[in-house]
Amino acid sequence: MNYKLIICMIVICVTISTFSGCIKDEEKEPIEKTTTELAVEFMESILQGNLSNAYDYFSPLMKSQFSYDQFEGTWNYIETTYGDFASIIDTSETVEEDYDIVFINCTFSQDYYIIFKIVFEANKEISGFWTEKIDTTNPYVPPEYVDTNKFDEFEVTIGKEPWELPGTISLPKKDGIFPAVVMVQGSGPNDRDETVGPNKPFKDIAWGLASNEIIVLRYDKRTKVYPVETAGDKNLTVKEEVIDDAIEAVKLLQNYDKVDSNQIFLLGHSLGGMMAPQIATIEENVTGIILLAAPARALEDLIYNQTVYLSELDGIIDQNESDLINMTVESLEKIKSLNFSEDEQILSTYEPYWEYLNNYDQVRTADDLNIPILLLQGKRDYQVTYVDDFYIWNNTFSDNSNTELKTYNQLNHLFLSGEGVPTNTEYLEPGHVSEDVIMDIASWIRGES
Numbered sequence: 001m002n003y004k005l006i007i008c009m010i011v012i013c014v015t016i017s018t019f020s021g022c023i024k025d026e027e028k029e030p031i032e033k034t035t036t037e038l039a040v041e042f043m044e045s046i047l048q049g050n051l052s053n054a055y056d057y058f059s060p061l062m063k064s065q066f067s068y069d070q071f072e073g074t075w076n077y078i079e080t081t082y083g084d085f086a087s088i089i090d091t092s093e094t095v096e097e098d099y100d101i102v103f104i105n106c107t108f109s110q111d112y113y114i115i116f117k118i119v120f121e122a123n124k125e126i127s128g129f130w131t132e133k134i135d136t137t138n139p140y141v142p143p144e145y146v147d148t149n150k151f152d153e154f155e156v157t158i159g160k161e162p163w164e165l166p167g168t169i170s171l172p173k174k175d176g177i178f179p180a181v182v183m184v185q186g187s188g189p190n191d192r193d194e195t196v197g198p199n200k201p202f203k204d205i206a207w208g209l210a211s212n213e214i215i216v217l218r219y220d221k222r223t224k225v226y227p228v229e230t231a232g233d234k235n236l237t238v239k240e241e242v243i244d245d246a247i248e249a250v251k252l253l254q255n256y257d258k259v260d261s262n263q264i265f266l267l268g269h270s271l272g273g274m275m276a277p278q279i280a281t282i283e284e285n286v287t288g289i290i291l292l293a294a295p296a297r298a299l300e301d302l303i304y305n306q307t308v309y310l311s312e313l314d315g316i317i318d319q320n321e322s323d324l325i326n327m328t329v330e331s332l333e334k335i336k337s338l339n340f341s342e343d344e345q346i347l348s349t350y351e352p353y354w355e356y357l358n359n360y361d362q363v364r365t366a367d368d369l370n371i372p373i374l375l376l377q378g379k380r381d382y383q384v385t386y387v388d389d390f391y392i393w394n395n396t397f398s399d400n401s402n403t404e405l406k407t408y409n410q411l412n413h414l415f416l417s418g419e420g421v422p423t424n425t426e427y428l429e430p431g432h433v434s435e436d437v438i439m440d441i442a443s444w445i446r447g448e449s
Contacts, residue, residue: 035120036091039102042118042126047085051075059125064320065310074425081198081430082134083110096227098122103132112136131428134198142207143432145439150174151210158219159248163226167219167249168192170210171258179263179445180215180256181290182249184242184279186270187299189224194269198430201414205267208438214445215259217249234342236349237356242275247283254285263287265445268294270384270413277366288372290441293384293413296363296392300332300354302384303347309382310424363396373403374444376437378411382422404449406440 033041038057045054055068079085089105100120107113113135119128142148151172158165172178183202185194193200206216222245223230230236246266253259266289268276273294280286295302307328311321331346333339338358340351366373375397377390384390386407397403410417416431443449 033124035100035118035124036093036102038120038124038126039104039118040088040091043088043104043106043116046075047088057126058129059121059127060320061324062125062127062129064318064324067314070425074428077425077428078114078131079108081428082108082112082114082136084108089113094228096231099127100124110136131197133195140200140203143204143435145211145435146204146207147211148207150213151207156217156219156252158217158252159245162229163222163245165219165222165225165245166192167217168206169253169256170206170216171256172210172213172215174213177258177260178213178215179265179287180217180253180259181209181265181267181445182246182253183216183218184246184266184268184272184276185221186272186293188221189227190221191224192218192220196414197428199414199416199427199432201269201416201433204433205438205441208433208435209442209445212438212442214442215253215256217253219245219249221245231348234350235352237353238271238275238360239356241353242272243279243282246272246275246279250283250285261285263445265290267292267441270295271299274299274362277362277369278360280369280371281365286371288374288445289366289369290374290376290444291366291393292376292415292437293378293381294362294375294389294393295384296389298336299357300335302389304328304332305385305388306383313421313423363392367396371402372444373397373400374441375403375405376415376440377405377407378413378415379407379409380411380418380422381413383413404444408434408436410434411437 042054042057051072052068055071058066086107086109089107091105092103094101102118102120104116104118105113106116114131115133117128117130117132118126121127151170153168153170156167156169158167183206185202192202194202202218206218209216223241230241250264253264254261264285264287266276266279266286268274268289269292273291276289276291276294280289307325311317311325334346335354336358338351338355340346344351346354375393377386379386390407394405397405408415410419411434412418412422412426414427415433415437417434418426440449
C-alpha cells in the first residue's frame with residue numbers, strides 16, 4: 001500500500017476591494033489567489049502559531065480524516081522532533097494527475113530543512129499535506145546493528161531508457177561471493193530508502209543486511225522518478241509500476257562478480273510483498289522471496305478497512321466520516337466491477353491498473369512457487385493486519401516446509417517498535433527497523449533458521 005505518510009487537507013478567502021472616486025464608486029474584479037499564495041498563507045499561519053487558522057484551509061474531506069486535535073498533535077510532534085518552525089525559504093510548484101502541487105522549503109531551529117508538499121484540488125482546496133523530504137546538517141544515524149566498516153555503497157542505474165532508475169548497491173568489503181537481495185517498495189512514489197517522515201526502513205534493512213555480508217540493491221521507484229509520465233499513462237498497471245523494474249534489478253545483480261547467482265532474493269514490503277510472488281514467477285533467477293507486511297486480500301478491501309479504522313479512532317464516526325466511508329464504498333464497488341469510463345480515475349488510477357489486480361491472486365501465486373518464502377508480520381500493523389492478512393498466509397502455508405512465518409508483537413507496518421493503539425501519525429516518530437527483523441532475514445537467507 002501506499003505507505004508514504006499522508007496527512008490529507010482548504011478554504012479560500014476572496015476579497016473585493018472598491019475604489020472611492022469623486023464621481024462614483026467603481027467595483028473592481030476580485031483578485032483570485034494562486035495556489036502558491038494560498039500555500040504560503042497556510043504555512044505562515046502555522047509559523048505565527050495560529051494552527052486553528054491554518055486548519056481552516058483544509059477541505060471538509062480532509063477534516064473528516066484528520067481532526068484538529070490530530071493536526072495540532074502532529075505539528076507539536078514535528079516541532080518537538082525538529083525544533084521550532086523558523087522560516088519559509090522558497091517555493092516551487094508542479095502538476096501531478098491534474099492536481100496543483102506546491103512544495104514549500106522550511107527551516108527549523110535544530111538545523112532541519114523540511115520540504116512540505118501541499119496538494120490542491122481544482123477548486124483550490126488543499127487535499128493533501130505531508131512532508132516530502134527532511135534534510136539536516138546531521139546525517140542519517142544508522143541503528144546500532146549497522147557496521148559501516150563492513151560494506152561499501154555505489155550508485156547504479158536500473159533498467160533502460162525511457163525508464164532508467166537511480167539506485168544504490170551495498171557490497172560487503174570482504175572478498176568472496178555473497179547472497180544478494182533486491183528490495184521492492186510499497187505503493188506510492190517511494191524513494192530507494194522508502195522514506196516515511198524521518199524514517200528510512202529500506203536503508204535500515206539494506207545497511208543491516210550488508211553488515212551481515214549480504215549484498216543489497218535498492219532503487220527509486222518509477223512513479224517517483226517519472227511522476228508526470230506515469231500519472232498520464234492510462235494503460236499503467238502494477239506491471240509497469242513494480243514488476244518490470246524489479247526484474248531489471250535482478251538482471252543487474254547477475255552482472256556483479258561478488259553476487260552468488262544461485263542466491264538472489266526478493267524482499268518486498270506491502271504492495272512490493274504482494275507482487276513478489278508474481279515477480280518470482282516471471283524471473284526464474286529469483287532464489288526466494290521475503291514478504292514484509294504483504295497483503296493477502298484485495299487491495300481495495302484494505303483501503304476500505306483502513307478508511308473505517310481511521311474514522312473510528314476517536315470512538316465516533318461523525319457525518320463527514322460517514323460520508324467518506326460511503327464515498328469509498330462507491331469507489332471500491334466500481335473497482336470490483338471494473339465499471340470505468342476510459343478517462344475516469346478511481347483512487348488516482350485508471351481501469352487497467354485495477355483490472356490487472358482483479359485478476360491477480362498473490363496467495364495462490366505464492367503457493368504455486370517452488371522456492372523458499374519468508375513471511376514477516378508486525379502485530380501492530382493496522383494497514384496489513386495480523387488478524388486478516390497474516391491469518392490467510394498462515395492458514396495457507398503453516399504446513400509448508402518451504403515457508404517460514406514470523407510475527408512481532410510490538411512492530412507496526414514499517415516494522416518499527418511502538419506501543420498502544422497504532423495510528424497514521426506514529427510514522428512521524430523517528431525509529432529504526434527492529435534488529436530482530438534484520439537478523440531473522442539474514443539467518444533465513446544463510447539457511448540458519
